[in-house]
Amino acid sequence: MKLDTKAMRHLAAEDWRVLAAVEQGTKNHDLVPTAVIEKLSRLRGGPSSVSKSISALAKTSLIGKVKEAKYDGYRLTYGGIDYLALHAYAQQNVVYSVGTRVGVGKESDIIMVADHAGTQKVLKIHRLGRISFRTVKANRDYLRKSRGQGQGGSWMYLSKLAAMKEYAFMKALREEGFDVPEPIAQSRHTIVMAFVDSFPLRQVSEVGDPAGLYADLIGLILRLAKHGLIHGDFNEFNILIREERSTTKNETTGTEEETIKVTPVLIDFPQMVSMEHANAEMYFDRDVNCIKRFFDRRFHFVSTQPGPYFKDAKKTVGKDGARRLDAAVEASGFTKKMLKDLEAAIAEQLAGRGEEGEAPGTDEEEDEDDDDDDEGDEENDSDVSDEEDEPSREQDKAVQQDRQGSK
Ligand code: ADP
Ligand code: MG
Incomplete structure (x- = not known):
């Protein structure tokens, strides 16, 4: 799963509200009906404005349309929730630019990011449930049952829990003086921490x-x-x-x-x-x-x-x-x-992963890019703030450093 931030700067304020409405609607609906999106986004432009945003979001695959017997509805995609997290960080001035991906495991993507000052940080995006649950029957059955009782077993919920738990422990450990990265912020299924x-x-x-x-x-x-x-x-x-x-x-x-x-x-x-x-x-x-x-x-x-x-x-x-x-x-x-x-x-x-407790890539060579759903390896540096201006010189420098840092 690649974090492609290209479409971020083209989203209008209304689009963000509609995206947030789909996220909010997900709490009570497996598929969020258009009427619910309209109600939750409370756009001044009314239904036509909402439907314009819905098509913009669907086109960039931030939400996905699902047709079901009773009604059509929308679902937030990994891309959509990634964008919401990045948007939150941009608004808190935690992240200004997104650099290269430095690591990819089966459970997460690790991406270099920088703030306005060019300080490098690490964004960890949890991707729990990326590989389908099929190995341990007891766990699979448990999760399926849990999912039946709400969104217990869904990837979004599980990834969010993983990020929340990781952030909570990082903070607690840090406070006790353990040598762990400084936790900076947490949003949804992601955390931002200091680069070590x-x-x-x-x-x-x-x-x-x-x-x-x-x-x-x-x-x-x-x-x-x-x-x-x-x-x-x-x-x-x-x-x-x-x-x-x-x-x-x-x-x-x-x-x-x-x-x-x-x-x-x-x-x-x-x-x-x-x-x-x-x-x-x-x-x-x-x-x-x-x-x-x-x-x-x-x-x-x-x-x-x-x-x-x-x-x-x-x-x-x-x-x-x-x-x-x-x-x-x-x-x-x-x-x-x-x-x-x-x-x-x-x-x-x-x-x-295979052998229990063993991390991916057990061969001696460093396996830096074992992501099978990754097309190509092009860089995806981009700026995630709403500002439309070109990245500054400092910004370029920060991104350069990101690249070097990840080599
Ligand atoms: P996963 O849950 O996928 O194993 P990790 O948190 O272990 O993710 O991070 C994967 C890799 O990313 C690490 O092995 C390390 O190389 C790099 N990494 C993660 N966090 C940091 C950090 N704060 N500073 C520098 N490198 C990091
Ligand atoms: Mg790890």
Whole structure:
């Protein structure tokens, strides 16, 4: 799924209102009838103005017309909800321009964006339900039942939940001083976060001190546990390695020496689970083993220390005044049903990757573009604000940097 922002600047204010009306109507209608769109958009121009906007939106595939026995109606597409999110960010001055896509997983698109000042940020668009639910029967049946009771199993609802949960955890973790990207904004199925100038651990072929990095990562798992959390997908794709170079003067020789400090930055939180979860031990062990296996394979490092073990980690939950982040996030508006819906969808998604817990692209080559529904690879830099003026020089520069940053 490609984010094509070309049509954004051609949408009139009325078109945006009609698009928002279709979104609003989706809450109560599977297919939003024209009459409902008219009522919700409250356009001054009345039905003719609404129908003009409807055709403009349908032409750019932001909404799709569906004919059914009883009535015709409209449905918001991925493109439509992408546009609404970007529009919201543009209005909050969070995003001014959209750069290149830096990553695509089965569950998300990762896109470089910039604000007016040219500050680079990362837009993560959740695409849960992009691959059809067909792997784990129990989850599929659960989601189907949930969908029957409203929009429980729909991609839009599930992707939105994933974004909300990820944003909530990123904020809570950041507040506790964890090294995670700074969360900037959230809208619908997307989040905007600070860009971390780094490499995924996956791309790191050598480190000066594997034992030190291993200890940091195990320490991170244990620190999360203390706050009541398990990451649940703690692998080399979700650990970014930031290098900080500094020069110090060697007092004996008098020469300047460069030291490189590597810091792991943790990302990707929609699947996080509580230490109280029924399968907590399995998730905890899987995270630990993932790191052990990776360090063995990549750096030929095997720790002499066994564990860590879940039962020990469990005893530390909430100790020394550690804030329970699992409880904090659940208290922030997630119902049990929401968490259950999301969990079923994510379990499906993980199973769809093949081996459970394994990230896509398990070959040694970096598989940067494994998106099958992506036609061509052309850049789609564009400006998403309503202003009709040409992008400024600074803007061009920002987009340039985006391109370089993504190489
Ligand atoms: P997914 O849920 O699809 O796995 P992730 O959040 O793990 O998405 O992001 C996928 C990839 O995008 C990461 O492996 C990383 O290379 C890149 N990425 C994500 N967030 C950032 C960020 N804030 N800064 C820099 N790179 C990022
Ligand atoms: Mg990931």
